[in-house]
Amino acid sequence: MFTLIMRRSDGSAFRLVLDTSTSRLTDEAGRLIDISPLGVVYDNEGKTLRDAPVTTRDRAEPKSRSVKVLRIQLGLACNFSCAYCVQDRARPGHDEKSSDVAAFLNGLDEWISGAPVVVELWGGEPLLYWHKLKTLVEGLRCRWPEVKLRLTTNGSLLDMEKVDWLAGLRNISVTVSHDGPGQHLRGKDPLDDPETLAAIRSLFARLGTFAKFHAVMSLPHHSPIALLHYFFDRLGTTDIQVSSSGLKYPPTKDSRLHLVPGNPKEYTTMRHNLAREFRTPYVFANAIVAAPLRHLLYQFAKSVPARARGQGCNMDNPEHLAVTLSGDVIVCHNTSPATHRIGSVHDFAAIRLTHSISWHNRPECNSCPALLSCGGACMMMEGRERSFSCDNNFSHGLVYLATLLYALTGADLLRIEGRRIRHLGVTSFDF
Numbered sequence: 001m002f003t004l005i006m007r008r009s010d011g012s013a014f015r016l017v018l019d020t021s022t023s024r025l026t027d028e029a030g031r032l033i034d035i036s037p038l039g040v041v042y043d044n045e046g047k048t049l050r051d052a053p054v055t056t057r058d059r060a061e062p063k064s065r066s067v068k069v070l071r072i073q074l075g076l077a078c079n080f081s082c083a084y085c086v087q088d089r090a091r092p093g094h095d096e097k098s099s100d101v102a103a104f105l106n107g108l109d110e111w112i113s114g115a116p117v118v119v120e121l122w123g124g125e126p127l128l129y130w131h132k133l134k135t136l137v138e139g140l141r142c143r144w145p146e147v148k149l150r151l152t153t154n155g156s157l158l159d160m161e162k163v164d165w166l167a168g169l170r171n172i173s174v175t176v177s178h179d180g181p182g183q184h185l186r187g188k189d190p191l192d193d194p195e196t197l198a199a200i201r202s203l204f205a206r207l208g209t210f211a212k213f214h215a216v217m218s219l220p221h222h223s224p225i226a227l228l229h230y231f232f233d234r235l236g237t238t239d240i241q242v243s244s245s246g247l248k249y250p251p252t253k254d255s256r257l258h259l260v261p262g263n264p265k266e267y268t269t270m271r272h273n274l275a276r277e278f279r280t281p282y283v284f285a286n287a288i289v290a291a292p293l294r295h296l297l298y299q300f301a302k303s304v305p306a307r308a309r310g311q312g313c314n315m316d317n318p319e320h321l322a323v324t325l326s327g328d329v330i331v332c333h334n335t336s337p338a339t340h341r342i343g344s345v346h347d348f349a350a351i352r353l354t355h356s357i358s359w360h361n362r363p364e365c366n367s368c369p370a371l372l373s374c375g376g377a378c379m380m381m382e383g384r385e386r387s388f389s390c391d392n393n394f395s396h397g398l399v400y401l402a403t404l405l406y407a408l409t410g411a412d413l414l415r416i417e418g419r420r421i422r423h424l425g426v427t428s429f430d431f
Contacts, residue, residue, distance in 0.1 A: 002418040006411040023299040049308035060352035064318040065113040071322040078124040105139040111345040115144040122333040127157035156190040167206040180230035182221030212241040218259040246396035312375020367420040370397030
Protein backbone atom coordinates (compact mmCIF):
# COMPACT_ATOMS: atom_id res chain seq x y z
CA MET A 1 0.00 0.00 0.00
CA PHE A 2 1.38 3.40 -0.99
CA THR A 3 0.33 6.98 -0.34
CA LEU A 4 0.72 9.25 -3.35
CA ILE A 5 1.26 12.92 -2.55
CA MET A 6 -0.29 14.98 -5.35
CA ARG A 7 -0.14 18.72 -6.11
CA ARG A 8 -2.75 20.71 -8.02
CA SER A 9 -1.87 23.60 -10.32
CA ASP A 10 -2.87 26.08 -7.57
CA GLY A 11 -0.27 24.55 -5.25
CA SER A 12 -2.69 22.71 -2.97
CA ALA A 13 -1.90 19.11 -2.11
CA PHE A 14 -3.98 15.97 -1.66
CA ARG A 15 -3.37 12.27 -1.23
CA LEU A 16 -4.28 9.16 -3.16
CA VAL A 17 -3.82 5.55 -2.11
CA LEU A 18 -2.35 2.91 -4.42
CA ASP A 19 -2.72 -0.75 -3.48
CA THR A 20 -0.64 -2.86 -5.88
CA SER A 21 -1.86 -6.10 -4.30
CA THR A 22 -5.42 -5.40 -5.47
CA SER A 23 -4.81 -2.86 -8.27
CA ARG A 24 -6.95 -0.26 -6.52
CA LEU A 25 -6.48 3.50 -6.76
CA THR A 26 -8.55 5.44 -4.23
CA ASP A 27 -8.75 8.69 -2.34
CA GLU A 28 -7.99 8.78 1.38
CA ALA A 29 -11.60 7.86 2.18
CA GLY A 30 -11.31 4.67 0.15
CA ARG A 31 -13.41 5.87 -2.80
CA LEU A 32 -12.28 4.65 -6.21
CA ILE A 33 -10.84 7.32 -8.48
CA ASP A 34 -13.06 8.02 -11.49
CA ILE A 35 -11.42 6.48 -14.57
CA SER A 36 -14.33 7.16 -16.95
CA PRO A 37 -12.69 10.33 -18.39
CA LEU A 38 -10.33 7.96 -20.21
CA GLY A 39 -13.19 5.86 -21.53
CA VAL A 40 -12.85 3.02 -19.01
CA VAL A 41 -15.25 1.76 -16.35
CA TYR A 42 -14.75 -0.55 -13.39
CA ASP A 43 -16.00 -4.10 -13.89
CA ASN A 44 -14.21 -5.86 -11.01
CA GLU A 45 -13.55 -8.99 -13.07
CA GLY A 46 -10.21 -9.51 -11.34
CA LYS A 47 -11.72 -11.97 -8.89
CA THR A 48 -12.45 -14.36 -11.78
CA LEU A 49 -8.89 -14.34 -13.16
CA ARG A 50 -6.82 -17.47 -12.72
CA ASP A 51 -3.63 -17.50 -10.69
CA ALA A 52 -0.37 -16.66 -12.45
CA PRO A 53 2.55 -19.09 -12.17
CA VAL A 54 4.92 -18.50 -9.26
CA THR A 55 8.28 -19.65 -10.59
CA THR A 56 11.41 -20.11 -8.51
CA ARG A 57 14.73 -21.85 -9.04
CA ASP A 58 13.37 -24.78 -7.02
CA ARG A 59 9.85 -24.77 -8.45
CA ALA A 60 10.04 -24.51 -12.22
CA GLU A 61 6.65 -24.42 -13.90
CA PRO A 62 5.62 -26.57 -16.91
CA LYS A 63 4.26 -25.35 -20.25
CA SER A 64 0.89 -26.08 -21.85
CA ARG A 65 0.24 -27.71 -25.23
CA SER A 66 -2.67 -25.27 -25.62
CA VAL A 67 -0.35 -22.55 -26.88
CA LYS A 68 -1.90 -19.12 -27.29
CA VAL A 69 1.27 -17.21 -28.26
CA LEU A 70 4.00 -19.08 -30.12
CA ARG A 71 7.32 -17.26 -30.49
CA ILE A 72 9.54 -18.83 -33.15
CA GLN A 73 13.22 -17.91 -33.05
CA LEU A 74 14.68 -18.36 -36.53
CA GLY A 75 18.22 -17.91 -35.20
CA LEU A 76 20.41 -15.29 -33.56
CA ALA A 77 22.27 -14.07 -36.65
CA CYS A 78 22.06 -10.29 -37.04
CA ASN A 79 23.53 -7.64 -39.31
CA PHE A 80 23.53 -5.01 -36.54
CA SER A 81 25.63 -4.70 -33.39
CA CYS A 82 23.49 -2.75 -30.93
CA ALA A 83 25.28 -1.27 -27.95
CA TYR A 84 22.66 -2.63 -25.54
CA CYS A 85 21.83 -5.98 -27.20
CA VAL A 86 20.75 -8.66 -24.72
CA GLN A 87 21.22 -11.51 -27.18
CA ASP A 88 24.32 -13.64 -27.29
CA ARG A 89 27.53 -11.93 -28.35
CA ALA A 90 28.70 -14.92 -30.37
CA ARG A 91 26.12 -15.37 -33.08
CA PRO A 92 26.01 -18.34 -35.45
CA GLY A 93 26.10 -17.73 -39.18
CA HIS A 94 22.69 -17.76 -40.77
CA ASP A 95 21.57 -20.82 -42.70
CA GLU A 96 19.45 -20.57 -45.83
CA LYS A 97 18.41 -24.25 -45.96
CA SER A 98 14.68 -24.82 -45.61
CA SER A 99 14.81 -28.47 -44.55
CA ASP A 100 14.47 -27.67 -40.84
CA VAL A 101 11.39 -25.57 -41.65
CA ALA A 102 9.71 -28.53 -43.33
CA ALA A 103 10.45 -30.76 -40.34
CA PHE A 104 9.13 -28.09 -37.96
CA LEU A 105 5.87 -27.68 -39.89
CA ASN A 106 5.36 -31.42 -40.30
CA GLY A 107 5.85 -32.01 -36.58
CA LEU A 108 3.52 -29.33 -35.20
CA ASP A 109 0.58 -31.67 -34.62
CA GLU A 110 2.72 -33.85 -32.37
CA TRP A 111 3.14 -31.23 -29.66
CA ILE A 112 0.67 -28.37 -30.08
CA SER A 113 -3.05 -28.62 -29.39
CA GLY A 114 -4.96 -26.51 -31.90
CA ALA A 115 -4.08 -23.20 -33.50
CA PRO A 116 -2.37 -20.46 -31.48
CA VAL A 117 -3.93 -17.03 -31.42
CA VAL A 118 -0.61 -15.37 -32.30
CA VAL A 119 2.63 -16.54 -33.91
CA GLU A 120 5.61 -14.20 -33.48
CA LEU A 121 8.69 -14.43 -35.72
CA TRP A 122 12.03 -13.42 -34.21
CA GLY A 123 15.79 -13.32 -34.79
CA GLY A 124 18.47 -12.01 -34.52
CA GLU A 125 17.35 -10.33 -37.66
CA PRO A 126 14.62 -12.55 -39.14
CA LEU A 127 15.02 -11.19 -42.67
CA LEU A 128 18.53 -12.69 -42.77
CA TYR A 129 16.61 -15.97 -42.88
CA TRP A 130 14.46 -14.84 -45.81
CA HIS A 131 13.99 -18.23 -47.50
CA LYS A 132 13.31 -19.95 -44.18
CA LEU A 133 10.95 -17.18 -43.13
CA LYS A 134 8.98 -17.23 -46.36
CA THR A 135 8.58 -21.02 -46.34
CA LEU A 136 7.67 -21.03 -42.65
CA VAL A 137 5.08 -18.26 -42.81
CA GLU A 138 3.37 -19.64 -45.89
CA GLY A 139 3.22 -23.06 -44.23
CA LEU A 140 1.81 -21.60 -41.02
CA ARG A 141 -0.78 -19.55 -42.90
CA CYS A 142 -1.87 -22.65 -44.82
CA ARG A 143 -2.19 -24.65 -41.59
CA TRP A 144 -3.73 -21.88 -39.47
CA PRO A 145 -5.56 -19.44 -41.79
CA GLU A 146 -6.78 -17.17 -38.99
CA VAL A 147 -3.62 -16.97 -36.86
CA LYS A 148 -2.25 -13.47 -36.21
CA LEU A 149 1.33 -13.11 -37.40
CA ARG A 150 3.84 -10.69 -35.89
CA LEU A 151 7.28 -9.91 -37.26
CA THR A 152 9.98 -7.71 -35.73
CA THR A 153 12.82 -6.53 -37.98
CA ASN A 154 15.46 -3.80 -37.93
CA GLY A 155 14.21 -2.84 -41.39
CA SER A 156 17.61 -2.69 -43.07
CA LEU A 157 16.86 -5.63 -45.39
CA LEU A 158 13.39 -4.53 -46.44
CA ASP A 159 12.86 -4.01 -50.16
CA MET A 160 9.80 -3.80 -52.38
CA GLU A 161 9.73 -7.55 -52.98
CA LYS A 162 9.58 -8.28 -49.26
CA VAL A 163 7.04 -5.51 -48.66
CA ASP A 164 4.81 -6.88 -51.43
CA TRP A 165 4.96 -10.30 -49.80
CA LEU A 166 4.27 -8.97 -46.29
CA ALA A 167 1.40 -6.79 -47.46
CA GLY A 168 -0.12 -9.76 -49.27
CA LEU A 169 -0.33 -11.79 -46.07
CA ARG A 170 -3.54 -11.51 -44.12
CA ASN A 171 -3.57 -10.54 -40.48
CA ILE A 172 0.10 -9.64 -40.03
CA SER A 173 1.68 -6.82 -38.05
CA VAL A 174 5.26 -5.67 -38.56
CA THR A 175 7.40 -3.83 -36.03
CA VAL A 176 10.50 -2.00 -37.28
CA SER A 177 13.03 -1.81 -34.46
CA HIS A 178 14.65 1.62 -34.80
CA ASP A 179 15.86 4.06 -32.14
CA GLY A 180 15.28 7.31 -34.00
CA PRO A 181 17.89 9.89 -32.92
CA GLY A 182 19.72 7.12 -31.03
CA GLN A 183 20.02 4.82 -34.04
CA HIS A 184 23.77 5.49 -34.28
CA LEU A 185 24.18 3.31 -31.17
CA ARG A 186 23.05 0.34 -33.27
CA GLY A 187 24.78 0.87 -36.59
CA LYS A 188 23.66 2.27 -39.91
CA ASP A 189 20.29 3.97 -40.26
CA PRO A 190 18.12 2.17 -42.83
CA LEU A 191 16.15 5.39 -43.27
CA ASP A 192 19.27 6.98 -44.81
CA ASP A 193 19.15 4.52 -47.72
CA PRO A 194 16.73 5.80 -50.39
CA GLU A 195 15.61 2.33 -51.52
CA THR A 196 15.12 1.04 -47.98
CA LEU A 197 13.31 4.23 -46.98
CA ALA A 198 10.97 3.81 -49.95
CA ALA A 199 10.26 0.23 -48.91
CA ILE A 200 9.56 1.22 -45.29
CA ARG A 201 7.29 4.05 -46.42
CA SER A 202 5.41 1.57 -48.59
CA LEU A 203 5.16 -0.91 -45.71
CA PHE A 204 3.61 1.67 -43.38
CA ALA A 205 1.27 2.99 -46.06
CA ARG A 206 -0.01 -0.49 -46.92
CA LEU A 207 -0.22 -1.99 -43.43
CA GLY A 208 -1.53 1.14 -41.73
CA THR A 209 -1.95 0.59 -37.99
CA PHE A 210 -0.47 -2.90 -38.36
CA ALA A 211 2.99 -1.35 -38.81
CA LYS A 212 4.88 0.55 -36.13
CA PHE A 213 8.37 1.51 -34.99
CA HIS A 214 9.78 0.29 -31.69
CA ALA A 215 12.55 2.24 -29.98
CA VAL A 216 14.92 1.68 -27.09
CA MET A 217 15.67 4.87 -25.19
CA SER A 218 19.01 5.94 -23.74
CA LEU A 219 20.07 8.76 -21.44
CA PRO A 220 21.22 10.97 -24.36
CA HIS A 221 18.13 10.08 -26.42
CA HIS A 222 15.04 9.78 -24.22
CA SER A 223 12.86 12.54 -25.67
CA PRO A 224 9.60 11.07 -27.05
CA ILE A 225 8.97 14.30 -28.97
CA ALA A 226 12.33 14.05 -30.76
CA LEU A 227 11.70 10.35 -31.36
CA LEU A 228 8.29 10.85 -32.96
CA HIS A 229 9.45 13.73 -35.13
CA TYR A 230 12.40 11.68 -36.36
CA PHE A 231 9.94 9.24 -37.90
CA PHE A 232 7.36 11.86 -38.93
CA ASP A 233 10.00 13.80 -40.86
CA ARG A 234 11.54 10.81 -42.63
CA LEU A 235 8.31 9.07 -43.57
CA GLY A 236 6.57 12.31 -44.48
CA THR A 237 3.51 11.68 -42.31
CA THR A 238 2.41 12.04 -38.69
CA ASP A 239 0.27 8.93 -38.99
CA ILE A 240 3.00 6.77 -37.44
CA GLN A 241 2.75 4.72 -34.25
CA VAL A 242 5.82 4.21 -32.06
CA SER A 243 6.27 1.98 -29.03
CA SER A 244 9.18 1.86 -26.61
CA SER A 245 10.57 -0.50 -24.02
CA GLY A 246 12.33 2.37 -22.26
CA LEU A 247 15.92 1.92 -21.17
CA LYS A 248 17.75 -1.38 -21.58
CA TYR A 249 20.39 -3.21 -19.58
CA PRO A 250 23.06 -4.51 -20.18
CA PRO A 251 23.54 -0.88 -21.16
CA THR A 252 26.51 -1.08 -23.49
CA LYS A 253 29.37 -3.08 -24.95
CA ASP A 254 31.49 0.08 -24.75
CA SER A 255 32.10 1.31 -21.20
CA ARG A 256 32.74 4.80 -22.58
CA LEU A 257 29.10 5.15 -23.60
CA HIS A 258 26.89 6.58 -20.86
CA LEU A 259 23.53 5.15 -21.96
CA VAL A 260 21.64 4.85 -18.67
CA PRO A 261 21.44 7.21 -15.69
CA GLY A 262 24.38 6.78 -13.36
CA ASN A 263 22.95 8.43 -10.25
CA PRO A 264 19.60 9.42 -8.67
CA LYS A 265 19.80 12.98 -10.02
CA GLU A 266 20.03 11.75 -13.61
CA TYR A 267 17.08 9.41 -13.07
CA THR A 268 15.04 12.29 -11.60
CA THR A 269 15.86 14.59 -14.51
CA MET A 270 14.90 11.88 -16.99
CA ARG A 271 11.58 11.20 -15.20
CA HIS A 272 10.67 14.88 -15.22
CA ASN A 273 11.56 15.24 -18.91
CA LEU A 274 9.50 12.19 -19.86
CA ALA A 275 6.52 13.21 -17.72
CA ARG A 276 6.46 16.68 -19.28
CA GLU A 277 6.68 15.40 -22.86
CA PHE A 278 4.21 12.55 -22.30
CA ARG A 279 1.52 15.18 -21.65
CA THR A 280 1.95 16.68 -25.12
CA PRO A 281 -1.36 15.75 -26.83
CA TYR A 282 0.06 14.00 -29.91
CA VAL A 283 2.59 12.12 -27.76
CA PHE A 284 -0.09 11.13 -25.25
CA ALA A 285 -2.27 9.79 -28.08
CA ASN A 286 0.56 7.80 -29.68
CA ALA A 287 1.24 4.16 -28.78
CA ILE A 288 4.39 5.19 -26.90
CA VAL A 289 2.11 6.47 -24.11
CA ALA A 290 -1.34 5.18 -24.98
CA ALA A 291 -0.42 1.48 -24.94
CA PRO A 292 1.23 1.45 -21.48
CA LEU A 293 -1.63 3.53 -20.07
CA ARG A 294 -4.19 1.07 -21.46
CA HIS A 295 -2.29 -1.69 -19.66
CA LEU A 296 -2.40 0.27 -16.39
CA LEU A 297 -6.07 1.15 -16.78
CA TYR A 298 -6.94 -2.48 -17.50
CA GLN A 299 -5.51 -3.51 -14.13
CA PHE A 300 -7.31 -0.75 -12.25
CA ALA A 301 -10.62 -1.37 -14.05
CA LYS A 302 -10.59 -5.08 -13.28
CA SER A 303 -8.91 -4.82 -9.86
CA VAL A 304 -6.40 -7.45 -10.93
CA PRO A 305 -5.17 -9.20 -7.77
CA ALA A 306 -1.48 -9.90 -7.24
CA ARG A 307 -2.08 -13.64 -7.46
CA ALA A 308 -3.29 -13.24 -11.07
CA ARG A 309 -0.53 -10.89 -12.23
CA GLY A 310 2.24 -12.53 -14.22
CA GLN A 311 5.50 -11.19 -15.57
CA GLY A 312 5.37 -8.20 -17.88
CA CYS A 313 6.94 -10.23 -20.70
CA ASN A 314 4.26 -12.95 -20.33
CA MET A 315 6.83 -15.71 -20.81
CA ASP A 316 5.93 -17.18 -17.42
CA ASN A 317 2.48 -17.90 -18.87
CA PRO A 318 2.18 -21.65 -19.60
CA GLU A 319 0.36 -20.82 -22.83
CA HIS A 320 3.22 -18.65 -24.15
CA LEU A 321 6.00 -20.71 -25.73
CA ALA A 322 9.33 -19.76 -27.35
CA VAL A 323 10.86 -22.38 -29.64
CA THR A 324 13.57 -22.80 -32.25
CA LEU A 325 13.02 -24.55 -35.56
CA SER A 326 14.85 -27.60 -34.20
CA GLY A 327 12.25 -27.91 -31.43
CA ASP A 328 14.28 -26.54 -28.53
CA VAL A 329 12.15 -24.65 -26.02
CA ILE A 330 13.85 -21.57 -24.58
CA VAL A 331 12.93 -19.15 -21.81
CA CYS A 332 12.27 -16.39 -24.34
CA HIS A 333 13.13 -15.45 -27.90
CA ASN A 334 16.09 -13.34 -26.73
CA THR A 335 17.95 -16.34 -25.36
CA SER A 336 20.06 -19.10 -26.85
CA PRO A 337 19.39 -22.85 -26.52
CA ALA A 338 23.04 -23.15 -25.47
CA THR A 339 22.38 -21.25 -22.24
CA HIS A 340 18.60 -21.06 -21.69
CA ARG A 341 17.11 -24.25 -23.06
CA ILE A 342 14.22 -25.42 -20.86
CA GLY A 343 13.22 -28.52 -22.78
CA SER A 344 12.12 -29.83 -26.15
CA VAL A 345 8.77 -29.99 -27.90
CA HIS A 346 9.61 -33.66 -28.55
CA ASP A 347 9.47 -34.32 -24.79
CA PHE A 348 6.81 -31.79 -23.90
CA ALA A 349 5.94 -33.14 -20.46
CA ALA A 350 9.50 -32.53 -19.29
CA ILE A 351 9.57 -28.81 -20.18
CA ARG A 352 10.16 -26.64 -17.12
CA LEU A 353 10.63 -22.87 -16.87
CA THR A 354 14.09 -22.90 -15.32
CA HIS A 355 16.51 -19.93 -15.18
CA SER A 356 13.69 -17.78 -13.82
CA ILE A 357 12.27 -16.26 -10.65
CA SER A 358 8.88 -14.55 -10.84
CA TRP A 359 8.24 -11.18 -9.25
CA HIS A 360 6.07 -12.84 -6.58
CA ASN A 361 9.26 -14.20 -5.01
CA ARG A 362 11.21 -10.95 -5.09
CA PRO A 363 10.71 -8.68 -2.04
CA GLU A 364 11.68 -5.56 -4.00
CA CYS A 365 8.87 -6.22 -6.51
CA ASN A 366 6.26 -6.84 -3.83
CA SER A 367 7.10 -3.44 -2.35
CA CYS A 368 7.31 -1.48 -5.61
CA PRO A 369 4.76 1.21 -6.58
CA ALA A 370 5.73 0.80 -10.27
CA LEU A 371 4.91 -2.93 -10.36
CA LEU A 372 1.69 -2.50 -12.34
CA SER A 373 3.65 -0.89 -15.18
CA CYS A 374 6.86 -2.87 -14.90
CA GLY A 375 5.61 -6.41 -14.39
CA GLY A 376 8.72 -7.43 -12.50
CA ALA A 377 11.48 -6.67 -15.03
CA CYS A 378 13.36 -9.62 -16.54
CA MET A 379 12.77 -12.80 -14.54
CA MET A 380 16.14 -14.24 -15.63
CA MET A 381 18.43 -11.43 -14.49
CA GLU A 382 20.32 -11.45 -11.21
CA GLY A 383 23.02 -9.41 -9.49
CA ARG A 384 24.27 -6.20 -11.07
CA GLU A 385 22.25 -6.74 -14.24
CA ARG A 386 19.05 -7.10 -12.25
CA SER A 387 19.84 -4.01 -10.18
CA PHE A 388 20.30 -1.84 -13.28
CA SER A 389 17.26 -3.34 -14.99
CA CYS A 390 15.15 -2.76 -11.88
CA ASP A 391 16.24 0.88 -11.58
CA ASN A 392 15.45 1.52 -15.24
CA ASN A 393 12.03 -0.12 -15.12
CA PHE A 394 11.16 1.55 -11.81
CA SER A 395 11.80 5.04 -13.15
CA HIS A 396 10.02 4.41 -16.44
CA GLY A 397 7.08 2.76 -14.69
CA LEU A 398 6.66 5.71 -12.33
CA VAL A 399 6.46 8.06 -15.31
CA TYR A 400 3.54 6.08 -16.73
CA LEU A 401 1.84 6.11 -13.33
CA ALA A 402 2.40 9.87 -12.98
CA THR A 403 1.09 10.44 -16.51
CA LEU A 404 -2.07 8.46 -15.78
CA LEU A 405 -2.62 10.31 -12.49
CA TYR A 406 -2.27 13.65 -14.27
CA ALA A 407 -4.76 12.60 -16.94
CA LEU A 408 -7.28 11.56 -14.28
CA THR A 409 -6.80 14.35 -11.72
CA GLY A 410 -4.93 17.20 -13.42
CA ALA A 411 -2.39 17.07 -10.59
CA ASP A 412 1.32 16.27 -10.42
CA LEU A 413 2.79 13.33 -8.52
CA LEU A 414 5.23 14.75 -5.97
CA ARG A 415 6.16 11.93 -3.64
CA ILE A 416 5.37 8.34 -2.76
CA GLU A 417 5.25 7.10 0.83
CA GLY A 418 4.98 3.55 2.12
CA ARG A 419 6.16 1.03 4.68
CA ARG A 420 8.83 -0.08 2.21
CA ILE A 421 9.60 1.21 -1.28
CA ARG A 422 11.63 -1.48 -3.04
CA HIS A 423 14.49 -1.53 -0.55
CA LEU A 424 14.56 -2.01 3.22
CA GLY A 425 14.67 1.30 5.05
CA VAL A 426 13.26 3.34 2.15
CA THR A 427 9.84 4.73 3.13
CA SER A 428 9.50 7.71 0.80
CA PHE A 429 10.52 8.55 -2.74
CA ASP A 430 10.38 11.92 -4.50
CA PHE A 431 9.19 11.72 -8.08
